[in-house]
Amino acid sequence: MADKEKRRYQHVGNVSKEKTESDPRCKLSPANAHSVVVAAWDNGHIHITAHFKARGQERSFDVIDAENVIRDGKMYGEGEYCHDHKNWKYRFRGKVEEKTLEIVVSLDPTNGYANPLVIVLTGYWRTSSKV
Numbered sequence: 134m135a136d137k138e139k140r141r142y143q144h145v146g147n148v149s150k151e152k153t154e155s156d157p158r159c160k161l162s163p164a165n166a167h168s169v170v171v172a173a174w175d176n177g178h179i180h181i182t183a184h185f186k187a188r189g190q191e192r193s194f195d196v197i198d199a200e201n202v203i204r205d206g207k208m209y210g211e212g213e214y215c216h217d218h219k220n221w222k223y224r225f226r227g228k229v230e231e232k233t234l235e236i237v238v239s240l241d242p243t244n245g246y247a248n249p250l251v252i253v254l255t256g257y258w259r260t261s262s263k264v
Contacts, residue, residue: 161246163208166223170203170238173251185253194229194256199236202227202256206236215239220252226259233259 161169173179181196189195206227213222222239235257241250 160212160214160221161223161240163211163223166212166221166240167208167225169240169246169249170223170225170251173240173249174200174203176248178248179251179253181253182255185255188255188257192257194234194258196253198229198234199253199256201229202234202236203238206234209235222254235259 185196185199189198203225206225209224209226213224214220215222218239220239220241222237225236225238226233227236228234237254237256239252239254240246241252243250
């Protein structure tokens with residue numbers, strides 16, 4: 134994969150790293166993040182990473198499981214700022230066949246939070262049965 138292709142989905146907006154990280158308006162509340170991610174998913178504005186696909190195959194889950202967790206599960210914790218990609222990551226937890234799956238996504242707000250790109254990063258099974 135060409136270097137340009139790898140970077141295609143990273144944040145390329147004009148907001149500086151310091152501004153994004155320190156400005157509380159850039160971090161969405163769990164409820165708002167959930168709404169934004171579901172709306173972007175509904176609009177098909179998502180990117181499933183190769184990393185997610187590899188982990189899904191390795192750990193026995195797929196994009197349908199991720200979608201169900203995002204739609205029907207709950208946000209876990211607060212958003213986490215990613216210094217490398219200058220965006221916010223959010224975690225969702227939900228039940229899939231009586232097991233708890235956690236899905237990690239990031240929001241690329243290049244076009245603003247009204248129409249962000251949801252990047253599905255990874256997923257893993259939780260050993261705890263709590264959602």
